[in-house]
Amino acid sequence: MATLKEIAQKVGVSVSVASKVLNNSRTNARVSDSLKQKILETAKEMGYRPHQLARALAKGKTYNIGIVFSYPPHIFLRDLSSSQIVAAVWDKVNKAGYSIFLKSARGKKLGYFPPIDDLIGKVDGLLAIGPVREDDEEVPRWNDLKIPIVLVGNHPKFKGSVVDVDNELGGYLATKHLLALGHRRIGLITISLEPSYARERYNGYLRALKERGLQPKEEWVQITEIGDEGGYKAAKKLLSLQEPPSAIFVSVGVCARGALEAIKGAGLDVPKDISFIAFDRFMENFPKDIQITTVDWSFYKLGLLSTAVLLRLLNGELKAPVERRLPVRLIQGSSTGKPKEKMARKEVKNNE
Amino acid sequence: MATLKEIAQKVGVSVSVASKVLNNSRTNARVSDSLKQKILETAKEMGYRPHQLARALAKGKTYNIGIVFSYPPHIFLRDLSSSQIVAAVWDKVNKAGYSIFLKSARGKKLGYFPPIDDLIGKVDGLLAIGPVREDDEEVPRWNDLKIPIVLVGNHPKFKGSVVDVDNELGGYLATKHLLALGHRRIGLITISLEPSYARERYNGYLRALKERGLQPKEEWVQITEIGDEGGYKAAKKLLSLQEPPSAIFVSVGVCARGALEAIKGAGLDVPKDISFIAFDRFMENFPKDIQITTVDWSFYKLGLLSTAVLLRLLNGELKAPVERRLPVRLIQGSSTGKPKEKMARKEVKNNE
């Protein structure tokens, strides 16, 4: 681990020359071959490896990009789906010649981004991954950082670039699919509308309904907690309505299984008695006996897209912050079909 | 993103004082409160965030540790088991105040460690994770790096610290278990003995046998390829021997399922007709209908142990390179039992 200086001294030459040669810089051409030879040789002999920190400081570029998570690693990596985003970024970023810096939330502040002060100067750009809360106070602080930052998600006060799944479109597609089949009473199971993705999916749902001139009843929209339990409770409520929906759209995949159980528990058949559709296809724990119609997207692609944006920002190909949406598509399974009886529709109309 | 200098100028004070205050260094006490106040304030106002690179260069310490993989991320992160090692390291390292640098093999050179030149100076220490080949040429180059390196695995020419599963003990325990049950003809299914872990497990097997005064017949040791297919073929060979073993020890978990299939395919019952034991409990794809007796260890713990060693090296608590073994334990399932008939043993003895 010799330094440039040591090499230079040994060869009896100045640091600048040694630097030029070892970096193959353009001015390198104007160094005599003999010297070039000698420098290269002794560098190898002495096992010279440039000190990347010093180099970065001098050049003003680190060739590192940072990834910050709003969840601790064991949560992120435990899940087969979400770890794909790391894999994607890692692959792509390495290919572009950058190294990766990892930073994640710690301790109590689950779901909030950690302070990234210790990354300042260590990275050329930043990728922020994970659910974003509106009340996250770290995110707004990023606005006056002068490195490019790509947020995978959304925050009202964030001014940098944003990449996310096209949630609104997904919500729209799912709802439209049900409408096209003839459903008019479509229940929505979602989590709190505070996280941007939940709200966006909800907006898509609304748009599709309005497009058909339908005004969703308040009780059709069930806000519940994340997880099986949440899905179960919400579906139960929907089913116990005076006029239960003929179709249920679960806009947050992790609630789907619970919701399905509730439906089965009520002795209903999918899709004969009720149609069922869910956002987020990546749930490994979906039941195998029925192919659920889903809105599909992949973490891997999301990672790829975010990285692409960041890399462009870094290259200067993109000047201003941008917003990108990862396309989603509807994958039709056997969980959606025509509504059971036309009666259902009429009843609703009569009631309106 | 103001610099120290700018802060200092604005306050009308020298950089050194500003530095002291902002770092809360011990000499900080000897700065007048009024100045302290002012400096702190304007630093906040100007949104000062210390440039970590410069700081690191000056202090000679980066507070980064690097993780290098001999496999590309999509292979490592795809697997629920092996991604746990990243989670463990990440958790622990963050807790110790370090950030993580990621680097992995790329392109064709699957299974070989990538050059880590671009990490030089960027990290205080290195964790190398992934199967190590004896002919890996990068690993020996690490010997003259002056940062501590922990290799999770083993390489004949590597002089740094080494952490690995206690493979030898595992091989020993598994074999001893079978011996204790009364088995005397114990087949071993392994992959090439070149990777250290395979060889070590084999050695454990030998030790247990020798301890009982048994000389393993050559045909009892089947060397095969990794995977189901490999396990299947090897088990078939063992079963077709003139004197088939009364127990089979699969020393590489990924071959276990294939081996089991061969056994079932031969119409044999486990454990009635033949006992079965495997190394590596983490296989998610083990059959559910039978609890296989296994040698257990966890990637997460391996990650924890490696990190602990590296952290100690970094703290100076450990001076010279060390070797640590992660304990394994035998988890008894229902796949091992007494040999079918005492006859079997007698026959063997007669033949010897």
Add this chain to the structure above:
DNA sequence: TTGAAAGCGCTACCAC
């Protein structure tokens, strides 16, 4: 062709 020197931003030692 080669080298001196400034500077990247910060730390730490030493003098005032």
Add this chain to the structure above:
DNA sequence: GTGGTAGCGCTTTCAA
């Protein structure tokens, strides 16, 4: 209490 200054190891501009 406060400030000057010498680096950390490297790049780059400008002279020689």
